[in-house]
Amino acid sequence: MKRPARKPRPRAAEPEARAKAQKPRGRTNAYFTHHLWVLVSSLGQLWRTPFSTLMTAMVIGIALALPAGLYVLLNNVQQLSSGWEDSAQVSLFIERDVAEKRILALADRLRNWEGVAEVRYISREQALAEFRELSGFGDALDSLAENPLPAVLVLRPTPAQAEPAAMGRLLERLRQLDAVDQAQLDMEWVRRLNGIIEVGKRGALLLGVLLAMAILLVVGNTIRLTIFARREEIVITKLIGATNAFIRRPFLYTGFWYGLMGALIAWLLVVGFLILLSGPVTQLSFLYDSQFRLAGLDLVTSLSLLLSGITLGLAGSWLAVGRHLQAIEPE
């Protein structure tokens, strides 16, 4: 690929312009004025066909909004579940025949373990009482001759320990203890959910790559049609001495506008989508007694969305221009 349009230096500096190098006043200034003019006029050109412009921009917008929306949503779920992960705890179910004194000694020993923040003892009686209260199976329990519940040590890991690999090792060690019947990580499902979210994010990224390719094709094809529609004009300007950079410029700016408009539409779609969801989500989290609120699009995500739109618009038009402009030569 060729490099983007270079700033033409005053022609006198170029060898082929040595003859009669007229040096008009304010070349550099004129150069920027020209860029600005092309930028505005390419927007004007799009404005003249508002319907087809909007259609193209919408396609780009939807293609951008899909992965972006999915990503934001997954981020939200992850944030929510990371709140739960802090409350991860391990329940150690103690063998039924272990005496209370030994359990308390074990609890003391565990408190000194690295990675253990807190150990709480729930005796068999307490467990039964709790269960009676919560389950409503009180009468059924009464008919049992013996308390069926084991004593439990509830162990809260330090935040550092909450990381999955460390947690796995801790669980393994706990399971090896004689007195322990079972060691169960209560928040196992949070980890599973996290795993699923990671897969989902990867999927969103993949979807993003596919849709980015689609955007390239859409912009490329649109620009290709524009090039063919303006074939005559291209030939004439080439005959008058226009450089490829000069001819390329309006098409690149057109791609830029498509990308920008698409990104803005995508932004509006995602924001609208989040607003629609935020009501029900707030209600739901209220039911769960949670402070969770749906996070909107932050500045960084918004800017990346804008930037990807513009980049894809430019790249798409660049592809079309590179392929089709060279072929149009005066005959």
Next chain:
Amino acid sequence: MIQFDNVSKRYPGGHEALSGVSFHIQPGEMAFLTGHSGAGKSSLLKLIALIERSSRGQVFVDGQNLSRLKNRHIPHLRRKIGIVFQSHNLLFDRTVFDNVALPLIIAGYHQSEVGRRVRAALDKVGLLNRDKAYPITLSGGEQQRVGIARAVVNRPPLLLADEPTGNLDPALSREIMGLFEEFNRVGVSVLIATHDHDLISRLDHRLLTLSGGRLVRDGRTTELAASA
């Protein structure tokens, strides 16, 4: 200004449009190029503007060897050449002013300079009051004059014209030729391809005659009247 050294042009189909053409046009000279249809007039002009490249021999324009000129330098060559076509090649979605301004915009002239030069060029072809018109609203002769204004607005040292009076009436054709002579008087080299013998026989300039791709005569337009 223009020098051909034993130049041949063979098109991809195998047809040799020009064979062994040599001539030299001095800076400030005005010359006509004539010959039957298919003699190679347009091909010769295309070699000068590098719309086509020669198959053999060498073409020099303003001292530059065109066979050595890289494609990316072609635009700068073309800015030194004003080209007038038979079909006027105007942009129909732009005003007369914008059409004429195009070469200046391409060359990166400043806004104020553009306005001044465009008005000067339009004044010269007598269309100063039509600058806001669209080409479609102009007559054929007026469109041709817009094309000429565009070719000279950049004050190129060389002016090429391919059948510039193609379908104009005799009076208009004389007027257009008068314009070219005027530019030539201020030092512009001019080369015009035409088969309008009636028109050029009244003038006194150099005349190159092509036949079947060969340069068969290099004389004066006045000889045409004598031979007719």
